[in-house]
Amino acid sequence: MISLRINGKVVKAKDGESILQVARREGIDIPALCYMVEEKPIGSCGLCVVEIRQGNRKYYARACTTKVSEGMEIRTHTREVEEARKTILEMLAEEHSEIGGDAMKLFSRYHVRASGKTMRKEPNLVNNPFISFNPNACVSCFRCVQACSLKENHVLVRENRGSRIRIVAGINENLKDANCAFCGACVDACPTGALMDLTHREFSGELKRITTICPYCGVGCAIDYFVSDNEIIYARGSKKGVNKGDDCIKGRYGWEFVHHPERLKKPLIKKNGEFHEVSWEEALEYIASRFKKIREIYGVDSIAGLSSAKCTNEENYLFQKFMRVAIGTNNVDHCARLCHASTVVGLFKVFGSGAMTNSLEDLENDAELYFVIGSNTTHAHPVIGTMIKRAVKKGAKLIVADPRNIELASYADIYLRHRPGTDVALINGMMNVIISLGLADMEFVKNRTEGFEKLKHTVKRYTPEYVEKITGVSRDLITRAAVMYATHRSAIIYAMGITQHTSGTGNVASLANLALLTGNVGKPGTGVNPLRGQNNVQGAGDMGALPNLLPGYVKLGTRKAREIEEIWGDKIPENPGLTVVEMMHAASEGKIKAMYIMGENPAVSDPDQKHVIQSLKSLEFLVVQDLFLSETAQLADVVLPAASSLEKEGTFTNTERRVQLLHKVIEPVGDAKPDWWIITNLARRFGKNWRYKSPEDIFEEIRMVVEQYRGITYHRISDFGIQWPCPTEEHPGTKILHTVSFPTPNGLARFTPYEYKPPAEEPNSEYPFVLTTGRTYEHFHTGTLTRKIEGFNVLMPRAFVEINSEDAKTLGIKEGDCVLVESRRGAIKVRAKIADIKKGVVFIPFHFAENAANVLTIDALDPEAKIPEFKVAAVRLKKC
Amino acid sequence: MGSMESRILEIIEKHKSRDSKILPILHGVQDEFGYIPEKAIKLIARELRMKPGEIYDTASFYSFFRFEPPGKHIVRVCDCMVCHIKGASEIIHRIEKEFNIHMGETTKDGKFTFETVEGLGHCDESPVMMIDDKIYGNLDPMKAMKILRGYEQ
Amino acid sequence: MNLLKDASNMKTYIENDGFHALHITLEHTQDEIIEEVERSGLLGRGGAAFPTGLKMKFVRNEKTTPKYIVGNADEGEPGTFKDRVLIEKNPFQILEGMIISAYAIGASKGFFYLRYEYRNLVKEIERKMEEMREENLLGKNIMGTDFSFDIELVLGAGAYVCGEETALMESIEGKRGFPRIKPPYPAQYGLWGKPTLINNVETLANIPLIVNMGPKKYAEMGKEGCTGPKLFSVSGYVRKPGVYEANLGEYTVREMIEIAGGVDGEFKGLMLGGGAAGFILNGNFLDMPLCFKDAKEWGVSLGTGNIIVFNQSVNIWDVLLNIAKFFEHESCGQCFPCRYGTKRIRKIIEKILEGKGTTEDIEKINATARAMKIASLCPLGSSAMLAYESAMQNFRDELLEVIS
Ligand SMILES: Cc1cc2nc3c(=O)[nH]c(=O)nc-3n(C[C@H](O)[C@H](O)[C@H](O)COP(=O)(O)O)c2cc1C
């Protein structure tokens, strides 16, 4: 404790505190314009200058940068410092014609008004759809620069010096060319209103802030929405969520779809090829009667349902319950089949549980090394991407394995650029090195696992030399990566680059083997961590929207299944149903006659698009429930307008198993209804007397059925979610899985080695390129939401194919050329983008219905998880 | 273009292991091309695992780094205190008139880029100018013009 | 001549006792060397006149490693050119001083930061360092001891503020030359956050002298409070402008001007200490002894030791405009008081020179000067108005004559 005087008053302070901190605590208002982050004061404005006497020395110093020390006598508002402050503000006022934001208050306090006449030249950065910049208001305080660098983006920088200093993006480019993440941190930082959100809508009256969970990816950021008169005005990352105030372009600017004019507002029934608006009553009656008829004629298993990873836990729970007990079939699945089915199967086999083992918090604070494989984290899960970049800047190690030179690769200590589809070989190779160099954690292997000999036997063959041949990664790099991984507290992070393969389950299991082998499981900062694509992939699985598993991953026909029957008071069919891709095949073969699709767009998202559309067309009856008339909805007989996640309550379970509560931001538009309401009312027409009045009612039932959720209540998670398993209401939730034992019969993890199997389709002379598909930063999934947002389309208007520069040269293709990409299944035309991608590999994003990448992809399936191989198809390219 | 890239990479490679890296690399690039092309900034960023903006943030601070190609000869006329009181302004005036140009610009024929600078550290010979790396002192307008005409050949 | 000896090739340098001091040093402990420097009374020659021995001790006492040493040859102060002449004439003495200092503080790496305008000296300096490596005076195991030390030359790129020690370190680290907020000082938090000793190259050239002669004899050159030899850059309206070496306190300003050939034309005044961050003085100061301590008593400072002589052709407002432009151009732009202040001052003086100056403008200059002095982040901003303030004292009538 330090004792000092401020304005004559004796105050106590802690060592290391700044004068400004102490003064603020004492209620003394020292003007401070550039001050933003406590630990890193910028010190540009000089307004916080104070007078200090110490011993017989008198001097002036910045309150924000000067640490207090014993015996200081500080005077914060002497005539000299006040005069200096006023002079500084007057000088700003002479130079600038407009000053807004918080700075305006400061100006009026000192009776100074912006009066500058010179109009400043705009830097190039302004040319973008989301952020505006007013050079006449920018005082170059550098808060935005600091904000951008704290996000590890380093887009906004300073140009020139002295009085000519100004803020630019990159090499004085526009924000997009400078790789701006449009995270908006700079806008939030700007004190003068020079940087502003362009999407900020006009409003009158009061602004309410409502915090809910972002409608996009599985990170599950909390977003603060500012609402007036049932309209969202603007949004920003909430400090209350797992994101701690961070956000990304989608969270911050991606809400505009809610107010889009094309939102479905009434139920539609197709008659003679045209949709007609009808009442809910009519639509629901019609659906019930058609389903019943088809069931009567073709049997229960002629109907199938697709639930949705974009809907809440409550809705997924109801949907599968509806299919199982109202229709009477296990034919229920959802799009996680297409992204993480192999995760569930693979991790289940090894660990006995198919979820992310660790939590974002311990990954951020405790990991010494990140092994990122098959995840373009900064694009698909930007908030986690930022977390990794920050950790690396602080000294954590990073290994990246990816055929594309993704942003994280430039942060990596080791970058492994392997051929698509050779992950098992790569990982086996690493294990081979670890075993042969004696780096395995044998203590852990002995006490916590079984099957080590089997593993050892399998990976023996995968010497670095052998693996080099398969993967194209040099033996030296493989060895170095293995050693680095094994000798640190290491966390594996992966996404669809691992799962979407015919060897998806093998890929996942191999990563789990690797973690076990080195004892990197069950401890902070370690584990095997799948990043979930949609915001409720985890929850949809937890809720049993799966053809072979009931809520809580209960197997059909077991004792536990019968307990569920008891709670439901209904019988559950015992034969497993069909998975997504199997449903489509069955439909085209005429075995499935009707489908109920909630919030999904298989016509764009599923592999071999031509085939999917043909299957959907061959159905006798199709019901689609969505926000927009998606490509799939257009094929439907009945379309039901659903409320978006911003228009309802319920829970989402994020990628780290955290069950989070949604808060209604606005009322549903038009006649749209929450999915849970729709399902409940449909069920009534099947004689099910469901009495849920609110999502909370449903959740109370979920708690009874799903063990992992038992201790969670709406009340407990009203501010911040809890991670399952959470067995009792006293239980704090589980941050890290498998700390003492695994959820297997004997508590041991099971090494499950896999052999490398080549992808289903390999390039040959006819189709010489490997196509891999994925996402862009700006768009999401099939674009049903993001492509309704003007700004996202400006940034990323159309599909493209990324191609290596040498390949491009050989084919005579230049940047922007039209390219015909053909596979054995179809062809699309897209623009060429010369990129840093492995030779012989091309990449196409899958968001774009008009140039759907999935026309090209193959629907070859992983035999265990039934996930299609989106990441490898053989194609050829031609200039068109 | 390919050769420009490989030349830049060589320069980066040469100085990368120095503790001070960035300044020597930027000098190397400017010595080679006369200015710092955008391409170079991108390559430097890539090789040093930084963002292009970070490199530009540094480079644009210093008055001798340029981002546009200069004329064949760079003429730097000192207009700092000592040179100033000893007649630098007249020399500058004369140059601006004779070449029909403002300081900071390049002549149309691309022969000269003229700049005023803050102190060349040869105040014992003020007024002074530096053409490329060579210092010319004790100037008057006529002498300065004569020297410049010599460079035109 | 102790500093300005003509010893630019190694042979002559060695014949003149070159590297003898290094030899002696390596037979002494680090603390013994630091104590000698302290006892010599050497004050830094880079402008701030800080006791060199004390600074060495600060760095020596830091526990963190590695430690660094920097030779500051950024010499950006207008009218100062003594470092250039020293480097041209006697480069080995600077380098030797740097090695000795490095030994004393325990640094294994040094940087020689040279201003861009002196780039034609780069090859020479690098060749000299190479010769020294060949002679085992630099590099691994110097003179067969287990002391290893090497020097990297870094060329600046045109920024006066990079002469300021913390801006210079940012620059070496590859960043823009924004001065850092002090404290922490370089002795604790210097290059890459490590303890760093930074000295002007002339300061460093004094170190071998101290070791060779012993601190007592060294201190006898000059007088108490300002010991040792010093270089003076004399320029402007004198007949023989140049760099002159004299012991501190040995001559008065008038005598130094005489040494430089006397005034060219009719004496009007002079600028002392620096051509930007210096003092504009009148004839009353001609009898001031050239000594740090005396200067302080006279209310000024010797700065880098330069004297720019004005004859009657020089207009003081014009000089002030030149200085204002200099600061506007050289302000790093990091902080508001200096960034906006330097520009505002320039604009007002331009107005005054157009004959439109009013007393209000003078008031405005004064208010700006006060704000810059107390609220600037680094000494560039807080000392930018020294010239104006001293001119107002010494040429008040002339300056106010044009104000209405
Ligand atoms: C704006 C500014 C410019 C400076 N320029 C120089 C310079 O060019 N050379 C120099 O040696 N010191 C310069 N200094 C002083 C240095 O900050 C530092 O005090 C000096 O290098 C210390 O060396 P010394 O103790 O040997 O004098 C400058 C200081 C300021 C504030």
Ligand code: SF4
């Ligand atoms: S939006 Fe984010 S990435 Fe873009 S400039 Fe602002 S802070 Fe940087």
Ligand code: SF4
């Ligand atoms: S844009 Fe705003 S935050 Fe950035 S420097 Fe300008 S005033 Fe400061």
Ligand code: SF4
């Ligand atoms: S006082 Fe001037 S030079 Fe120093 S930090 Fe501020 S703006 Fe930069």
Ligand code: FES
């Ligand atoms: S708040 Fe302290 S300098 Fe700006």
Ligand code: FES
């Ligand atoms: S003032 Fe021009 S060289 Fe010194």
